[in-house]
Amino acid sequence: MSLAEPAALPVAASAPPRLHILKRFSAGFKASLPAYLLLLPSLVFLALFTYGAMGRVFVDALYARATPKAPVRFVGLDNIAAVLADPAFAGAVVNNLIYAVGTAIPSIGLALLFALALARTNVITSALRAALFLPVLIPMVAASALFLFIFLPNVGLLDYYIGRLLPVLPNWLGDPDVALYAIMVITIWKNAGYYMLFFLAGLQAVPEDVMEAAHLDGASPWQRLRHIILPELRPTFLFVTVIATLNAVTQVDHVFVMTQGGPSNATNLVLFYVYQQAVEHYDIGKASAATLLTLAALMALTALSFRSIAKREGGP
Amino acid sequence: MKVTNPFKRLFADAPLATRGEITPKLGFALVVLIAAIWLIPFLWMGVATLRPPSDGINLMAELMPSFKPTLDNIRDAWEIGDFPRYFLNTTIICTGILLVQFVTVTLAGFAFARLSFAGKTLIFYLFLMQLMLVPVLLIVPNLTLVATLGLYDTLTGVMMPFFASAFGTFLMRQAFEAIPTELEDAALIDGASVFQRIRNIYVPLSLPSFSAFAIVSVTSHWNDFLWPLMVINSPDKRPLTVGLSVFTKTAEGTQAWGTIAAGTLIVIAPLLVTFLIFQKRFISSFVTSGIK
Numbered sequence: 001m002s003l004a005e006p007a008a009l010p011v012a013a014s015a016p017p018r019l020h021i022l023k024r025f026s027a028g029f030k031a032s033l034p035a036y037l038l039l040l041p042s043l044v045f046l047a048l049f050t051y052g053a054m055g056r057v058f059v060d061a062l063y064a065r066a067t068p069k070a071p072v073r074f075v076g077l078d079n080i081a082a083v084l085a086d087p088a089f090a091g092a093v094v095n096n097l098i099y100a101v102g103t104a105i106p107s108i109g110l111a112l113l114f115a116l117a118l119a120r121t122n123v124i125t126s127a128l129r130a131a132l133f134l135p136v137l138i139p140m141v142a143a144s145a146l147f148l149f150i151f152l153p154n155v156g157l158l159d160y161y162i163g164r165l166l167p168v169l170p171n172w173l174g175d176p177d178v179a180l181y182a183i184m185v186i187t188i189w190k191n192a193g194y195y196m197l198f199f200l201a202g203l204q205a206v207p208e209d210v211m212e213a214a215h216l217d218g219a220s221p222w223q224r225l226r227h228i229i230l231p232e233l234r235p236t237f238l239f240v241t242v243i244a245t246l247n248a249v250t251q252v253d254h255v256f257v258m259t260q261g262g263p264s265n266a267t268n269l270v271l272f273y274v275y276q277q278a279v280e281h282y283d284i285g286k287a288s289a290a291t292l293l294t295l296a297a298l299m300a301l302t303a304l305s306f307r308s309i310a311k312r313e314g315g316p
Numbered sequence: 317m318k319v320t321n322p323f324k325r326l327f328a329d330a331p332l333a334t335r336g337e338i339t340p341k342l343g344f345a346l347v348v349l350i351a352a353i354w355l356i357p358f359l360w361m362g363v364a365t366l367r368p369p370s371d372g373i374n375l376m377a378e379l380m381p382s383f384k385p386t387l388d389n390i391r392d393a394w395e396i397g398d399f400p401r402y403f404l405n406t407t408i409i410c411t412g413i414l415l416v417q418f419v420t421v422t423l424a425g426f427a428f429a430r431l432s433f434a435g436k437t438l439i440f441y442l443f444l445m446q447l448m449l450v451p452v453l454l455i456v457p458n459l460t461l462v463a464t465l466g467l468y469d470t471l472t473g474v475m476m477p478f479f480a481s482a483f484g485t486f487l488m489r490q491a492f493e494a495i496p497t498e499l500e501d502a503a504l505i506d507g508a509s510v511f512q513r514i515r516n517i518y519v520p521l522s523l524p525s526f527s528a529f530a531i532v533s534v535t536s537h538w539n540d541f542l543w544p545l546m547v548i549n550s551p552d553k554r555p556l557t558v559g560l561s562v563f564t565k566t567a568e569g570t571q572a573w574g575t576i577a578a579g580t581l582i583v584i585a586p587l588l589v590t591f592l593i594f595q596k597r598f599i600s601s602f603v604t605s606g607i608k
Contacts (some may be wrong), residue, residue, distance in 0.1 A: 032433030034510060038423040039439060044481035045420065049458055050446050056457035110350070117340070117347040130595055131351040134358065136602070138584045139539035141557045143581045145564045147377070149364075149509040149573050157360055160377030189354065194602070201603045221340070250452045253541040257561050264583050271453070271542075278456045279546065287456045295453060302448045 057295065060288035079289035089290060091265050092273040095180055100248035103187040108240055109193040112233075115199030116225075129200075132193040140190065140253035145234060147186050148173075148258055172258055176266035183254050183267055191247060195240045202236035203229070245301060249294060270294050364577035365389050376573050389578035396566065396575065397595065399582055401552055402559035409474050409544070409555055410534045416479045417533060418526065424480075425488025426514050430500070446482035453544060459546050469549040478537065484529050492518050492526035496502055528601035531594075556583050 064075040071258035083089050114132055118125040135143060150157040151172035163169045172182045206229055214224050252271045255261055261276070268276075270290065278287035359379055366385035367376070375382075393399070427433070428440065451458070458477050459468075467473030477525040495518060503513050519526075548554055554562070560583045567576045591598050 028434040032435070034426040034429075035431040035433035035436075038427040038510070042424040042443070042480040042485060043439075045476070046442065046446055046482075048461060049451065049454070049477040049480075051442070052459040052461065053454040054449065056460065057454065060460070061455065093534065094566065113343065114347055117344045126595070127348060128351045130592070131355050133599065134588065134591070137535060137539075137587050137598075139538075139541060139557045139560070141355070141541050141561050141564075142580045142584045145560060145576055146361055148564065148568065149360070149576065150357065152573075155373050155376055156403075157356070157377045157379075189357075193354070197599060197603050242604070246450055250450050253557075256541070256545070257564060266582075270526055274456060275542070275546075278459070284456060284460065291453060291456055295449070298450075298453070299448065308557045 033207070051096045054295075057288045057291050060284050061292045062285075063303065064142050064285050065283050075285070079285040082291065083286055083289045083293065085193075086286075088265055088268065089270075089273055092268045092270045095266070096269055098180060099184055099187075100245055103191070103248055104186050104241060104244035107188045107192040108195055108237070108244060111195035113197050114192065114196040115203055116229075116273065118196075119200065119203045129196070132191070132196060135190045136194040138190075140186075140251060141257055143186055143190055144254040147182075147254075151182055151258075162262070174263055176263045179259055179263060179266045183258060186254050187251065191244065195244065198236050199233065202233045204286070206232045242302060246298070250300060257261035352454055354485045358368065361577045362580055364574050365581050367574055368573075369574055371375075371571070374570060378520070380595055386543055388583070389574040392575045393567075393573070393578035393582060397559055397582075398551070398554075399556075399559070399561040399579075399580055402556040402583075403472060403586075406538060406555040408471055409540075410537045412475045413478045413537050414533050416475070417481050417484055417529075420480050421484035421488045421529070422514060424485040425492055426510075426518060428485065428489040428591055430497075431491035443482040446480070451477050453483070455543055455546055458543075468547060469553065470547075471553060474544045474555070476545070478533075481529075481533070484533070487525055487529050488522065489545055491522040495521050525604075527597070528604050531598055531601040535587065535598075559583075 059078050062074060062076060063072050064078065065072065114129075118129050118132075153159060153169065153174065156164075156172075158172065159169055170178045173179050182229075197305045203242045211224065214228055219227070249270060251273075252269050254261055255267055255269055259267040261272050272292045274287050274294070274302070277283045277290060327515040356379070360377075363379055363381045364376060366387075367382045368384055369388060371378075373380060389601075403511075424443070428436070440513070454477075462468055462476065463471075464474040465476075467476065499517050499521075501511055503517060539557060540555070541561070544555050545558050545561075548558060551562075561581060563579045564576055567579065580594070
């Protein structure tokens with residue numbers, strides 16, 4: 001790492017400092033040129049679609065859309081104020097928080113359970129892993145098509161088999177009090193098998209001899225889980241929590257297919273709100289302001305875990 | 317000691333965490349039950365696809381297969397949706413993204429793995445940022461850009477934001493770092509250029525990493541929905557996911573649930589079959605992927 005930094009190289013005290021730095025800089029650039037050329041193709045696309053996009057979100061959020069009467073004009077923080085004052089946005093944020101917590105905790109808990117039960121490899125555990133992993137592979141749109149029928153009132157799968165046991169049948173996707181939880185079920189079904197893989201990988205790092213020793217010392221399964229396995233899995237937990245949070249903000253395909261944010265905005269999530277502003281209301285300024293707020297929240301969150309992920313990836 | 321009872325062997329294979337206690341049996345049984353529940357949507361899809369429409373809506377939820385299976389639903393779905401076209405578009409999108417990604421991640425991965433250059437740490441963190449800034453969040457500015465570039469309603473427009481991949485770069489960097497430098501030194505003495513060394517040494521020795529990356533990349537773009545939905549306007553340029561959502565909307569109105577099940581089956585079958593054949597490889601690729 002230190003070799004990569006020109007600043008880390010010692011500067012000879014006798015040389016005229018200014019010229020020396022320039023010389024060093026041009027020599028450093030010349031030596032680095034092949035690397036820059038190799039990085040160029042990637043950097044062009046990153047510049048356009050990641051950093052450039054970030055910059056445009058900032059700029060676009062400061063401008064109002066063109067109307068028949070007025071062209072695009074600078075409005076400063078008005079868009080952000082408008083988004084913050086929009087009850088639909090506040091509703092989407094609250095929905096998204098409920099959705100994030102309500103999908104992350106069960107899917108991570110299930111993933112841990114799956115991994116603990118299926119840690120050993122044999123024919124049966126492999127088949128079970130595959131069964132639990134299948135939902136990960138199908139598009140959210142396809143999952144939504146299947147769950148549309150599962151949640152169909154009266155004749156749907158859920159009502160047909162379980163609904164008969166309930167005194168009152170809710171209209172799963174039509175009732176504002178239930179719809180958000182219904183779409184959460186799909187997310188849990190779809191993601192638990194994905195997170196399971198990370199716990200399975202994490203379990204392999206648990207030292208066998210420590211487990212063996214604890215077993216011989218008469219530690220109960222709960223004690224072993226609590227004092228050996230869970231501490232060992234801490235990085236996995238952190239990592240999976242970040243992924244689950246990102247997923248909760250970025251996976252909205254089922255909202256498009258199943259509810260369109262309804263009934264009465266009960267399933268409106270932040271990204272769907274952004275989409276509505278941009279595509280349905282042609283209000284790029286407001287959509288950008290909402291994106292900016294979401295990004296800020298996510299950045300703050302990921303910054304907290306940045307160090308551990310950077311550690312996981314290893315420095316250059 | 318030979319264990320004859322298959323169930324005993326099963327529990328002998330329970331994880332160390334819980335081996336030899338009563339909890340593993342309960343926990344394992346619970347996971348078996350959940351796995352069965354997890355498969356119900358797939359089971360329903362299969363059963364409903366083969367159910368004759370004459371069974372009516374009231375039997376639609378029945379998980380017992382019909383005794384008179386029919387392929388009518390598949391034929392209907394095939395006629396209503398333009399599936400061959402959707403398949404073609406999705407295949408073009410995934411292949412196009414992957415081919416460009418192979419070039420970009422190989423070159424960048426090599427630079428990070430083997431070259432030292434000014435600003436390496438800074439550039440590394442610029443790449444790392446892409447993992448945090450999930451592209452789907454930037455759809456609004458990226459849609460504006462794609463439109464400015466004249467790529468709105470084109471498959472190239474759908475592909476372009478994914479041409480560079482930080483995840484792929486890091487994966488290839490790791491693979492290249494594992495290759496002993498002695499191999500390269502020999503080639504250097506022979507006067508091989510950077511590209512020759514990448515092509516003849518690094519790429520052939522990193523094929524497992526390339527295939528892991530290919531699996532994760534293709535799976536994720538095969539399933540992409542929101543971005544192509546925004547970029548594509550013409551019906552004949554729709555990928556599978558967008559096609560399926562339009563198809564579902566249409567068939568939902570007519571309560572043609574057997575047809576919806578058939579359409580869903582058509583869309584997910586290729587990836588599911590590939591997975592069932594290359595299960596191990598898929599699972600290990602997803603583990604290596606960490607961050608998609």
